[in-house]
Amino acid sequence: MKIAAETRKLQGTGASRRLRNTGKTPGIVYGGSAAPTQIEIDHNTLYHALKKEKFHSSILDLEIDGKPQLALLRDYQMHPFRQLVLHVDFQRVDADKPVHMKVPLHFSGAENSPAVKLSKGMINHPINEVEVSCLPKLLPEFIAVDLSTMEAGKSLHVSDLKLPEGVSVVMHGKSDFVIASTVLPGGKKEEAEAAPAAAPAAAPAAKAPAKK
Template identity: 60%
Template sequence: MKVVAFERNLQGTGASRRLRNSGKTPGIVYGADKDTQLVELDHNALWHALKKEVFHSSILDLEVGGKAQQVLLRDVQYHPFKQMVLHVDFQRVDSKKKLHTKVPLHFLNQETNPAVKLSGAVISHVINELEVECLPGDLPEFIEVDLANIEAGQTMHAKDITLPKGVELVAHLEAENPVLASATIPAAVVSDASAGGAAAGEGETPAA
């Protein structure tokens, strides 16, 4: 995904305020053993880009002054009540160095899961992204989580899914193995099933 930015020379609260008043958003680009670069971006274009999942989880081609560099979006500061982006941070990536970043999870086959269709189970998504490490060229836009076979009462953990080639969980998640999703039978469904069973029992004729 390509992003166009422009160099800015002025910094400070006053300069940033003037930028925002003119429809621009200040930002910085840092990392890869290079000097921090001050940039500005068109606010409306940035606002719409931030609504796309891919903008948050993919390597971006950031063009500044006609020169492109690969970056990750690292931080966004929003106005507390206005629809306004106050500041953005981009981190340069080195194609030869592993990076740590969060990747969104896409949950699949929940509607066709037998526990959902036949037993009234409800599948809850406990977390919606995973922090992974990989080389920039291996970074996936998202990670698929197949919920086709999770049964009622079961949970699915991070280590239960197959990660794309070259992608690993960061160390603390490897140790914690957090829950990604869980399948439960709602109390109302259990209660209805019990009541139905009791009613069926009452209708039976005692053996002579």
């Protein structure tokens, strides 16, 4: 995605407030060997871009005063109750160095899974994104997760993800955590659960010996 910005010359709380009154959003670009750069961006353009998932998980073509550079969206602040972006942060990207970025998981096929169709269960998603490491050009927009083969009582882990070549998940010391799990309706037992065994029939009472 491409977004245009201009160098911001005036700084401070008062200057930022006046800038917002003109329909611009203050921001900053940092990282790499260059010094941080204060920027301003058209508010409406930025506001609508923030609604797109791709804007949060892609390498951006950020043009500052007409000069392009690669960058990642790192943070932004919204007004507590107005639809107003107060500030935005970008990080410069080196095309030859790996980046760490959170990428959304796109789940599909749950309605066709045995867990839902046969067992009348549900599939939960404990997490909806994972952090990955890769070169900027290999960064995926999202990672697809196929749930169509999920069975009741089973779960999918991060090790089950089908990652694009050159992309790895950043674990941060965590184990192979769950990304999807199945749950049966409350109180319903597995159909495969064996029925309680019938009690053995009582043995016939022994007859007393006949008296002579």
